[in-house]
Amino acid sequence: MRPLAPLQNAPASMHGAFLFSVLTCAAVGRRLLQSIQLIQFAFLLALFAGCRPLPPADLVLHNGREPETIDPHLLTGQADGRIGSALFEGLTRYDPVSGNAIAGLAQGWTLSPDGRTYTFQLRTNAAWSTGKAITSTDVVWSWQRAVNPLTAADYASQYFYVENGEAICNGTERDPGKLGVRALGPHTLEVRLVNPTPFFLELLASRVFAIVPRETLEKYGDQWIRSPGLPCSGPYTLEFWRVNDRIRLRRNPHYWDATNVQSAVVDVLAGDSAHTTLNLYLTGAVDFIIDKDMFPTELAEALRERPDFHRYDYLGSYFIRFNTTRKPFDDPRVRRALGLVINRQRIVGRITRMGERPASHIVPDGTGGYHPPAGLEEDATTARRLLAEAGFEGGKGFPSFEYSFNAETKLHEHIGVEIQAAFREQLGIRMELRPLEWKTYLNNMSKLDYDLMRSSWIGDYNDPNTFLDLFLSTGGNNRTGWRDEVYDQLIQAANATLERQPRFELLAKAEARLLNVGAPIVPLFSYVGFYALDTNRVAGVHGNLLDEHPFWAIRRIPR
Amino acid sequence: MKLIRRLLAIPLLVWIVATLAFFLMRAAPGGPFDRERAPASREVEAALQARYHLDESLGRQYLRFLAGLVQGDLGPSFKYRHHTVNDILAQALPVSLTLGWLAFGTALGIGIPTGFIGAVHRGRWPDWAGSFLVLAGVCIPTFVLAPLLVLIFSLRLGWFPVALWGSIPQVLLPTFALGLYFAARVSRLLREGLSETLRAPFILTARAKGLGEFELLLRHALRPSLLPVVSYCGPMLADLLTGSFVIERVFQIPGTGAFFVNSFFSRDYPLMVGLVIVYSALLLLLNLATDFAYRWLDPRTRHA
Numbered sequence: 001m002r003p004l005a006p007l008q009n010a011p012a013s014m015h016g017a018f019l020f021s022v023l024t025c026a027a028v029g030r031r032l033l034q035s036i037q038l039i040q041f042a043f044l045l046a047l048f049a050g051c052r053p054l055p056p057a058d059l060v061l062h063n064g065r066e067p068e069t070i071d072p073h074l075l076t077g078q079a080d081g082r083i084g085s086a087l088f089e090g091l092t093r094y095d096p097v098s099g100n101a102i103a104g105l106a107q108g109w110t111l112s113p114d115g116r117t118y119t120f121q122l123r124t125n126a127a128w129s130t131g132k133a134i135t136s137t138d139v140v141w142s143w144q145r146a147v148n149p150l151t152a153a154d155y156a157s158q159y160f161y162v163e164n165g166e167a168i169c170n171g172t173e174r175d176p177g178k179l180g181v182r183a184l185g186p187h188t189l190e191v192r193l194v195n196p197t198p199f200f201l202e203l204l205a206s207r208v209f210a211i212v213p214r215e216t217l218e219k220y221g222d223q224w225i226r227s228p229g230l231p232c233s234g235p236y237t238l239e240f241w242r243v244n245d246r247i248r249l250r251r252n253p254h255y256w257d258a259t260n261v262q263s264a265v266v267d268v269l270a271g272d273s274a275h276t277t278l279n280l281y282l283t284g285a286v287d288f289i290i291d292k293d294m295f296p297t298e299l300a301e302a303l304r305e306r307p308d309f310h311r312y313d314y315l316g317s318y319f320i321r322f323n324t325t326r327k328p329f330d331d332p333r334v335r336r337a338l339g340l341v342i343n344r345q346r347i348v349g350r351i352t353r354m355g356e357r358p359a360s361h362i363v364p365d366g367t368g369g370y371h372p373p374a375g376l377e378e379d380a381t382t383a384r385r386l387l388a389e390a391g392f393e394g395g396k397g398f399p400s401f402e403y404s405f406n407a408e409t410k411l412h413e414h415i416g417v418e419i420q421a422a423f424r425e426q427l428g429i430r431m432e433l434r435p436l437e438w439k440t441y442l443n444n445m446s447k448l449d450y451d452l453m454r455s456s457w458i459g460d461y462n463d464p465n466t467f468l469d470l471f472l473s474t475g476g477n478n479r480t481g482w483r484d485e486v487y488d489q490l491i492q493a494a495n496a497t498l499e500r501q502p503r504f505e506l507l508a509k510a511e512a513r514l515l516n517v518g519a520p521i522v523p524l525f526s527y528v529g530f531y532a533l534d535t536n537r538v539a540g541v542h543g544n545l546l547d548e549h550p551f552w553a554i555r556r557i558p559r
Numbered sequence: 560m561k562l563i564r565r566l567l568a569i570p571l572l573v574w575i576v577a578t579l580a581f582f583l584m585r586a587a588p589g590g591p592f593d594r595e596r597a598p599a600s601r602e603v604e605a606a607l608q609a610r611y612h613l614d615e616s617l618g619r620q621y622l623r624f625l626a627g628l629v630q631g632d633l634g635p636s637f638k639y640r641h642h643t644v645n646d647i648l649a650q651a652l653p654v655s656l657t658l659g660w661l662a663f664g665t666a667l668g669i670g671i672p673t674g675f676i677g678a679v680h681r682g683r684w685p686d687w688a689g690s691f692l693v694l695a696g697v698c699i700p701t702f703v704l705a706p707l708l709v710l711i712f713s714l715r716l717g718w719f720p721v722a723l724w725g726s727i728p729q730v731l732l733p734t735f736a737l738g739l740y741f742a743a744r745v746s747r748l749l750r751e752g753l754s755e756t757l758r759a760p761f762i763l764t765a766r767a768k769g770l771g772e773f774e775l776l777l778r779h780a781l782r783p784s785l786l787p788v789v790s791y792c793g794p795m796l797a798d799l800l801t802g803s804f805v806i807e808r809v810f811q812i813p814g815t816g817a818f819f820v821n822s823f824f825s826r827d828y829p830l831m832v833g834l835v836i837v838y839s840a841l842l843l844l845l846n847l848a849t850d851f852a853y854r855w856l857d858p859r860t861r862h863a
Contacts (some may be wrong), residue, residue: 026781051728069640076596149602152610156599171602225641243642244813245724271722271811279721280811439589439826448595456595478599480669 028449055247057267059556062277064291066244066270071225072210073146073153078458078547079291081207083268086249086551088210089234091120091139091189092201095317096553099461101205103306105134105158105233105256106189113521115196122187127254128231134211136183138233140504142211144176155208157476159462161200163192184230185392196498199368199463206460207373210234213337219224233262235552262540262555278303281532287556288538292529297411300354308534311355312543316527317362317467318404320419323450323518325481328399332519333390338452339376339522341426342419349526351414356525361515364526365543368463373508375515380426387427395428404444405454407435412454415524445479455479455521462546464507465495471514471521487513562851569843573836579834581624584828591637591826611637624832626688633836634829638822644833647818651838655802655814658733662799663792665738666772670745671788677746678753680775689746696719696743705736705809720812733810737803741795745788754782786857793849797842 064079072084085094093104108122128135145151147159147168159165163180167173180192193200203209213224213231222225230238235257236249249266251258264559268314269286272276274296280286289295292314293304303309322329322338329335357365384394392398403419405412418432423429431452435443444450457477459466468491469475473483487510494506514521529547540553581676598604607737612623627634633644677689699707713721714730719732755778756762765775802816817836820831854860 065637068638071641074640076594149600150606152598152607154594154598155594156603166600167598169603171600172805177820184703222635223641242813243639243647244817245811259619269811271806271808273811275706276722276809276811279714280723282723283717284712285720285723437589438824439587439593441589442595443589446593464831476599553660 011383014262029449051072054248055265057263057265058268059263059265059286059551059554060269060287061296061551061554062280062286062289062291063268063270065272066292067247069225070238070247072127072207072212073142073151074084075207076154076180079270082549082551083249083291084210085208085234085548086236086239086266086268087230087232088212089208089232090204090206090209090211091122093207094205094546094548094549094550096540096548097542097544099546099548101201104205105139105211109201109313115198118191118193118194118200119184120191122189122190123256124187125256126233128213128233128258128403129237129252129254130229130231131254133186134233135186136189137186138214139189140179140181143181143209144337145212145217146208148176153208154459155206158203158206161193161195161197161203163190163196164193165194172410177299195496197495198500198503199461199465199497202368202461202463235328235545235550236266239265246270247318247512256321257552261552263551266554269408270549278532288541288554289532292531292547295361295411295530297354300359303530303532304355309530309532310543312529312547313357313364313366313464314527314529314547315364315367315466315545316363316456317359317523318356318454318456318525319324319362319523321327321445321450321453322520322522323452323456324449325448325483326451328390328392329401329451329551331390332517334392335522336376336516337383337386337390337427337517338377338423338464339519340386341422342522342524343378345423345434347415347418349388352411354528354530356528359513359526362457362521363464363467363511364545367459367467370504370507372464372513373512376513376519386515387429391428398427398429400432401451402429402432403452403454404434404441404450408438413455448479448481458527459546464504464511465491468507469513470511480520483520484513484518487518518555562847565847565850569847570838572843573840575834575855576839577726577832578621580832582617582829584823584826584831585620587823587826588825591828592827602608610781612710613634620667624829625780628664628836632822633833636827636830638825638827638830643831645828646761648797648833651802651813654812655807655816656800657808658730658812658814659738659800659802660802661730661734662738663732663796665734666741666745666795669742669814670748673742674749675751675753675781676745677754677778680755681750681754689750691745696739696759699740701740701803701805702734702809704739705733708732708736709809719780722809724810729772729810733806733812737799738808741799744791744795748791749784752787753780764766765814778845782856786853789852789856791847792852794842797838797845800841800845850863 032557063082067083068077069075070080070083070087072088075081075084089104089105091104092101095102103305105122105126107123109118109120111118122134122136128134146153147156149169149171156169159169164173164178166430168176168179184190184191211233216231217224224243232252233522235252235255237252239248239250239344241247247268249268251261252262257259274294277286277289277294278296281289322335347360348356361372363370363372365372387395402557403416405416413433413435418435420431423431439529446452457467457470470477472478472480472491473488490506490510490513494503494510497503497506533541537557538554538555540555541549577820592607612620621761623632634646636642636644663846673689673692679685680686709721709732712718720729723729762780800837804813804820806812807814819834820828822834
């Protein structure tokens with residue numbers, strides 16, 4: 001990696017600053033008027049001393065917040081993931097058009113008749129950015145590293161579908177070598193699964209299955225990603241990383257598909273002000289705003305009309321969690337009653353206003369070709385009846401309770417107010433709003449220290465299971481206290497079914513049970529994403545449910 | 560002697576502040592690795608806690624922190640996992656320092672001449688014009704001023720880039736936006752100081768002796784009038800050098816301001832404590848420097 005460049009180059013700019021301070025002190029002395037001219041002079045001098053402009057990049061993307069980590073196995077954020085995918089690839093990768101998995105480092109695969117053993121053929125021209133070949137032992141080592149609990153990868157749970165993956169991650173199996181993956185030859189790999197897993201190839205495109213360089217990791221430890229000459233398996237290499245400013249990527253000349261990598265040098269900017277990002281885009285300093293959180297919602301009405309702002313459906317759901325371990329929310333009738341009085345149309349039409357789809361189901365429409373069942377739609381009469389059956393006729397005797405939400409944006413509060421009004425007017429019950437700071441919110445959620453809580457979930461892969469397995473009794477992300485054996489059995493049965501249609505039917509049955517019988521959650525709407533892109537200026541970006549836009553496919557159109 | 564005594568007190572004070580920050584941060588609910596997604600398993604969570612020594616008792620963690628501090632190692636950042644706190648400071652601090660110095664220069668470069676002119680032409684139009692500017696500078700908060708400057712000079716006129724850091728044009732707007740408020744304060748202090756000095760008997764004496772107006776103002780009147788400005792310089796410089804969250808956010812400048820705010824929200828204990836240490840040391844040093852500059856400018860304080 002190259003050392004830091006302009007104005008971050010400490011010695012140069014400090015030199016300028018020192019000179020400047022001397023002159024400033026002189027100004028405070030006697031020769032005031034002359035010295036003021038000197039100040040102006042010093043001002044410019046200090047700047048020249050520190051400045052050596054960067055050579056421009058071929059493509060400038062705004063990626064939202066500063067990445068926390070770009071280690072593909074450790075990263076969890078979407079912004080981090082985009083860079084992780086640019087640097088490291090797995091057996092499959094995301095298709096730039098649909099976002100579905102297509103062949104990556106593997107050129108082909110076969111599946112055994114029982115649907116439990118994959119045999120992958122690696123590309124013979126797959127190579128690290130150093131030129132060294134990528135072989136099946138690299139894949140085996142990378143996967144063993146990701147699943148090892150000592151690596152502490154949050155997404156290690158994606159390996160639970162692979163034989164022994166769960167046991168290794170839980171520490172019941174101490175030897176990561178027992179993971180169900182082995183090299184049959186330098187370019188042949190066998191993967192054994194616990195159950196037939198219809199979405200396994202989709203999973204393989206996610207970062208936690210990426211191939212990472214063993215020697216570098218063993219040599220540099222935690223700092224490996226910033227080591228000099230970092231070997232990369234993906235389309236790009238890391239040129240430099242300036243915290244809170246940008247990451248510069250350069251095309252990996254040894255990438256197997258290097259000829260299709262559209263832009264040679266890509267700058268990935270980091271920043272957390274949506275307005276500044278918009279200004280950068282409007283003045284042409286940024287080619288493409290890739291992160292949907294960098295959309296200034298206050299300007300939604302005006303920006304939605306622009307031809308270069310594109311809306312797309314997004315694999316995410318907004319919902320309310322009930323704490324089913326607390327009275328009176330331990331009674332499913334109470335939960336259903338509350339879910340039946342929410343007017344979703346008002347929420348998306350008057351509060352969120354970005355074109356979200358109201359949804360009474362947790363799995364967004366269109367996820368992997370699945371059709372979600374209907375959940376609790378607005379029906380105040382039934383709601384009042386259910387509440388009366390639970391012993392709270394007209395809301396009498398219903399204890400006061402709280403609706404917790406994270407308070408970084410006003411949006412969650414406005415939705416809370418809407419729900420509060422519905423409960424009061426339709427059911428005669430009182431709810432207080434409880435804004436929380438982010439970490440407190442997360443802490444309260446995982447400790448089940450809440451009554452009702454705003455929640456959301458973003459899918460990891462294009463299959464309904466990414467939403468439905470949250471609410472398994474043993475799921476670490478359940479966080480409602482709800483346990484239902486029938487639900488667990490339905491999900492397990494579905495995921496052991498190879499054929500698509502019968503599997504989806506079982507999943508739909510499970511989802512219907514979740515929404516209408518147990519009702520530990522009330523979904524409100526499915527998310528939408530927005531991206532700013534002038535199609536006359538940039539090519540290779542396609543809206544898709546997964547919001548995956550691989551950098552290698554994107555290029556600036558020459559004017 | 561006094562200088563040495565006060566210099567020696569600085570590490571002690573910094574240590575006290577750092578200790579407070581260390582324990583207060585850990586008293587806040589939630590931890591650095593609480594996320595929306597639950598960890599894959601208890602072992603994964605335990606490994607993460609163990610890697611950053613969060614599984615140890617608070618006392619041990621504190622001793623570990625002190626041991627690192629003595630060696631100048633502020634530890635790893637919990638949020639930015641490939642960077643140590645030292646790495647982050649080495650990258651972000653020079654940016655904030657550069658911006659702060661330049662804004663400091665702007666504050667003095669604008670504030671001193673306008674204050675000077677205001678006092679000399681007291682009650683006439685240059686004074687009114689200056690006062691108007693000063694009032695505007697003090698009243699308009701940076702979070703209004705900065706976007707306004709961007710709107711006018713970048714988006715409408717296209718003279719400057721809207722944001723980012725790395726070239727001279729990119730530096731000018733944030734410097735001005737950050738420096739203007741302080742320029743206004745400096746201007747007001749100098750105008751009051753100089754007006755008062757000009758009424759003093761020794762000025763009358765100097766005039767009676769036939770001293771030229773120019774020399775009178777610059778040589779005799781200005782020096783004592785600068786005292787309030789100098790005493791303001793210490794806190795002003797500390798304020799400027801430690802980075803401005805608002806300015807850095809609006810102009811997407813990779814300084815320390817954003818880290819200071821975000822490290823608390825993300826419970827990045829070492830980064831937060833590291834920044835507190837740097838800020839408090841800077842503040843104490845600058846206060847000390849101010850006191851000594853004061854003694855140098857005003858002989859009366861030397862014998863007090």
